[in-house]
Amino acid sequence: MSARETVRVPAGYRVGRWEVREPLASGSFGSVYAARRTDCARRTGSGDELPESAALKFLPTGTQTPRSLSHLLDIAEREVALLRRLRHPRLIRMYEVLTVEDPGRPGLDGATVLALERAETSLAVLLRQAEDDGGGPLPGAGPLLAQVCAGLAQLHRAGWVHGDLKPGNVLLMADGSVRLADFSLAAELDGTHAYAPLFTSGDYAPPELASEPVTERGRQTRTTADLWAFGVLAHLLLTGGHAFPGSTAAARREAMRRYAAGAEELRLSPALPAVWRPIVAGCLARTHEERSGYSPMALLRQVEEAAGAERSPRLTAAPRRRWLTAAAGGVVLAAVTAGALLPRAGSEPPPYGADRLATDAGIPDSLRKFIVDTADDCDQEEVTPALIAALLKAESDFDADLHDPENDEFGIARWTPSVLYWWLPSEERPERDVPPEPPFPPEMSIPAVGRYLCHVSPRVRHDLEVDHQVALTLAHRSSWERVNEWGGVPEHLRDHAEEVARYLALYTPGG
Incomplete structure (x- = not known):
């Protein structure tokens, strides 16, 4: 262990079900350590699945810690x-929150500990590698930036500023x-502004x-x-x-500052x-007002x-194979090379959403973006691209042109x-209480499916004798109330449930 850890935790230290291993990163407000799960429980009390390993982020919030300042708890x-x-x-996942109770260790007692999804590396590490290799653009920068932007769009739509x-x-x-991480300076919007701590990252x-005005709640930000x-x-990538x-x-x-004051022009590379x-x-753009025209989407x-x-060849050039190691503020790699993370020379970029929707299972390319984006617009973990595709x-x-007038079903x-009407955004409904006329194109039907599944997911019981994701598709065939009453799969929907389960496994990457 080095002296640079903000919160010093010895290897082997136990916090809840986790055993601390090596340090991964450290910043101004906390330190991150690798950890392994020590019990046999595969799920938390709330039903979330637990991995064998995680990253533990220690934040010194206890009154006895050396850095016990009021802003740390905030x-x-x-x-x-x-x-x-x-x-x-695109946001790092949190499994659980723990509090250290150890009066014998004043530097740890009272610390808040976040058990987080463990990453393999960070852009900071890859950029340092690229600089060591002679500089220039980062291979695969475009696709990486698209994923970063997707995470920001989700934050902004939900009313948060990363900060x-x-x-x-x-x-x-x-x-x-990609995963966005470290939300210690994040702030929820209150009207047009949010209020964040008085800390910034210079560049x-x-x-x-x-x-920006500073109030008792912090500095205004947007x-x-x-x-x-x-x-x-x-620009950097x-x-x-x-x-x-x-x-x-x-x-x-x-x-x-000179640029913002109008004394100099923006000179992009x-x-x-x-x-x-x-x-x-x-x-x-120089001012907030000029930037505000950009909506997240x-x-x-x-x-x-x-x-x-x-x-251009600059984005698809083969990265040099190197073992990535931890650096200050970076994340340790177990055994991953840059070549495994980024596109190789001459290769086409992966299909849209390739990390979340199988690319070799016959899903039409024209539908992938609708399916992935629809799942991303839902905050329910079970509503995945693979589920929507199944x-x-x-x-x-x-079949986007399906017509079944006998059953009044289309698309x-x-x-x-009459049912589709209620799952369209209000601005897309033709007239009040007047159902839309078929045909129903995929760009209308697929987002409506996502809204429906997102609505029923927390309403369908988790103790049914059927996989929860499959149960959601049964609700699409009937209603969530009926699915809860059935308690399992009724005989008349058994073939449908088996078909959905088969395709769900096929369309899930690695499934």
Whole structure:
């Protein structure tokens, strides 16, 4: 153990069901350690599945800790509140929250401990590697940025500001998928503003933040602060250089201040691909007002299009194979190479949502984005892309033009017009209480399926004699009340349930 850990925890220390292993990372407000599960329980009391290993984040919030400042408890409560309320494939997952009770260790007693999904590396580590290898853009930057943007879009739609987007807080899993992490400075919107602690990360804080009003609740901030940070991050990943000149963070901040005051123009690197220039320039607009025109989904669509359009050799060059190791603020890799995480030379980018929806199981490419985005719009863990795809396959064999007038069912999800009406957004309903007329295209039917499944998921009992995900598709055939009454699979739906279960396994990556 080195002296740099903010919270020092010895190897072998037990917290709840977890045994602490090696340190992974440390920051201003806490330290992260690898941990292994010591009991046989596979689920928490709330039913969440537990992995064999996790990352334990120790936040010193007890009154006897050396850093027992009032803001530390607020920081811990912010992160816990967000992770308890939001679940999304692009946000790091929290399994449980623990409190250390150990009066014999004043530095630990009272600490809040978050048991989190364990990542393999971070963008900070990959950027340091790229710099050691001679600099330049990060291979696979476009697809990575699309996933980062998807996480931000989810946060903003849910009414939260991340507040500290930077390479060290963007983690990569073993399959190369991205997770946003470290929500200690996150803030929930109250109207148009949120209120965050008075801390910033120099290169990634927008120019207006220094002049924002400070109240008893903290400094005012807005979602446009995350857009600025995304622009800085995108420029760094796509070019290998910072958006503002200077060899130090202080020099870059001064250059940014001059730009924000109108004394200098924004000078993006010539290495920035043309398709990305309007995106980065829009995120780095001088004022909050100029940035506020970007809605979360509008920015996400632009980023996804840019990630798909950019095919220059700089983004697909084969990364050098190296064993990645931990660095300050990074995450330890067990045995993962950069080549396993990023696209190889000459390869096509993976199909949309490849980490969450099987790519070799016959799902039409034209439907993948609708399916994945629909699942991402739901905060219920069981509503996955694979579940939506399995339901559509079982209902129509992905036939978007299906017409069954005898049963009054149409389109890829076999919606009846009167039922579909209630699962359309209010602005898409043709007239009040007037059902829509078929045909029902996939862009209408699939999001409606997601809204319905998201609605019934917490209402369908978890103690039924049928897999919960399969039970949700039974509700689509009937209602959640009937499914709860049945307690299992009725005989007339047995073939349907078996078909859904088969396709659910087929469409789940690694299933």
